[in-house]
Amino acid sequence: MRRRRSNGNLQFEVSSPGRQxxxxxxxxxxxxxxxxxxxxxLLQGELTLDLEGLSRVDSAGLAALVALTREARTRGTPLGFxxxxxxxxxxxxxxxxxxxxxxxPAGDHVSPAGxxxxxxNP
Numbered sequence: 001m002r003r004r005r006s007n008g009n010l011q012f013e014v015s016s017p018g019r020q021x022x023x024x025x026x027x028x029x030x031x032x033x034x035x036x037x038x039x040x041x042l043l044q045g046e047l048t049l050d051l052e053g054l055s056r057v058d059s060a061g062l063a064a065l066v067a068l069t070r071e072a073r074t075r076g077t078p079l080g081f082x083x084x085x086x087x088x089x090x091x092x093x094x095x096x097x098x099x100x101x102x103x104x105p106a107g108d109h110v111s112p113a114g115x116x117x118x119x120x121n122p
Contacts, residue, residue: 031063035068047078081102
């Protein structure tokens with residue numbers, strides 16, 4: 001069952017239990033929504049955010065992802081990010097926060113339980 005919830009330019013889609021697909025823009029206008037919705041979802045347990053549907057992420061959106069990651073670690077709740085857009089990966093690297101986020105390595109899938117190879121690496 002898929003349901004979408006929208007606030008401004010960011011939409012949340014339940015793709016399976018414990019997995020939410022994000023669509024739209026994660027920006028200064030929607031960062032608070034991610035923070036609030038993410039905290040609520042973490043209360044329900046393990047969470048994976050599929051970021052493939054994000055068309056744009058700015059520094060406020062990146063900060064919201066970092067804050068959500070810290071919240072998950074504080075609670076001891078597994079959190080994973082999958083299908084990371086190149087723009088987000090580059091912004092995290094330039095900002096020096098790449099190591100703070102549970103970002104999947106290129107070509108791999110990271111679940112909250114850990115990495116799982118999906119394609120052979122050359």
